[in-house]
Amino acid sequence: SQTIHQWPATLVQPVGSPLSLECTVEGTSNPNLYWYRQAAGRGLQLLFYSVGIGQISSEVPQNLSASRPQDRQFILSSKKLLLSDSGFYLCAWGGLLGNTIYFGEGSWLTVV
Amino acid sequence: AQSVAQPEDQVNVAEGNPLTVKCTYSVSGNPYLFWYVQYPNRGLQFLLKYITGDNLVKGSYGFEAEFNKSQTSFHLKKPSALVSDSALYFCAVRASNTGNQFYFGTGTSLTVIP
Numbered sequence: 001s002q003t004i005h006q007w008p009a010t011l012v013q014p015v016g017s018p019l020s021l022e023c024t025v026e027g028t029s030n031p032n033l034y035w036y037r038q039a040a041g042r043g044l045q046l047l048f049y050s051v052g053i054g055q056i057s058s059e060v061p062q063n064l065s066a067s068r069p070q071d072r073q074f075i076l077s078s079k080k081l082l083l084s085d086s087g088f089y090l091c092a093w094g095g096l097l098g099n100t101i102y103f104g105e106g107s108w109l110t111v112v
Numbered sequence: 113a114q115s116v117a118q119p120e121d122q123v124n125v126a127e128g129n130p131l132t133v134k135c136t137y138s139v140s141g142n143p144y145l146f147w148y149v150q151y152p153n154r155g156l157q158f159l160l161k162y163i164t165g166d167n168l169v170k171g172s173y174g175f176e177a178e179f180n181k182s183q184t185s186f187h188l189k190k191p192s193a194l195v196s197d198s199a200l201y202f203c204a205v206r207a208s209n210t211g212n213q214f215y216f217g218t219g220t221s222l223t224v225i226p
Contacts, residue, residue, distance in 0.1 A: 032212050034214070036216075042200075042218050042219050043216065043217065043218035043219060044156075044202065044216040044219075046213055046214070046215065046216075049212060049213060051212060059213070088153075090155055090156065092156075092214075094212065094214075099144060099161065099163055100146065100158055100161055101158075101214055102158060103148075103155035103156040103157070104155050105154060105155045106153070106154065106155045108153075
């Protein structure tokens with residue numbers, strides 16, 4: 001069966017520091033991968049999605065970037081964090097048919 | 113552009129009563145529609161989806177949803193609510209003919225009162 005892992009689960013970072021959140025998927029090949037941000041415990045904002053290694057689509061101009069160095073690895077990064085980057089970050093994966101996506105347990109980021 | 117609207121931020125229902133959580137969508141082409149549930153500080157869990165076929169789809173934990181093309185709606189329902197159903201519910205849409213993006217609504221907080 002397929003599983004998705006995100007880490008770290010929680011992170012407190014000072015303004016201006018770098019960020020790296022990692023997501024890996026097991027039990028499938030060539031998944032579509034997604035990064036969402038959930039602010040204030042409510043709506044999800046699609047940040048990035050990827051259909052293959054090195055292929056990243058950005059939905060919203062951000063202080064963030066994403067990379068997919070391996071087939072089942074998706075990384076969310078920032079060079080300099082802003083206070084507004086605080087939130088709950090969720091990674092998700094979907095199969096080639098794209099009919100459903102499944103989420104990881106999320107990473108809480110607090111920028112102080 | 114694809115979008116989803118969940119008009120109710122909060123829904124309260126008594127235990128044992130039927131519940132409905134509303135969702136309307138806007139998409140070019142045929143929609144793929146989804147419902148997810150989120151418990152506090154957790155990721156989203158998939159409940160059910162409509163891709164094609166019967167307008168009434170059944171999912172996990174006794175939930176079902178009805179696709180209504182003329183009203184562009186996909187409301188989530190359950191005949192008898194449980195206290196354990198209290199959570200945040202999200203509707204999502206993906207256009208069948210454009211890209212791989214899934215767009216989510218703002219969520220509806222369901223509280224089932226004992």
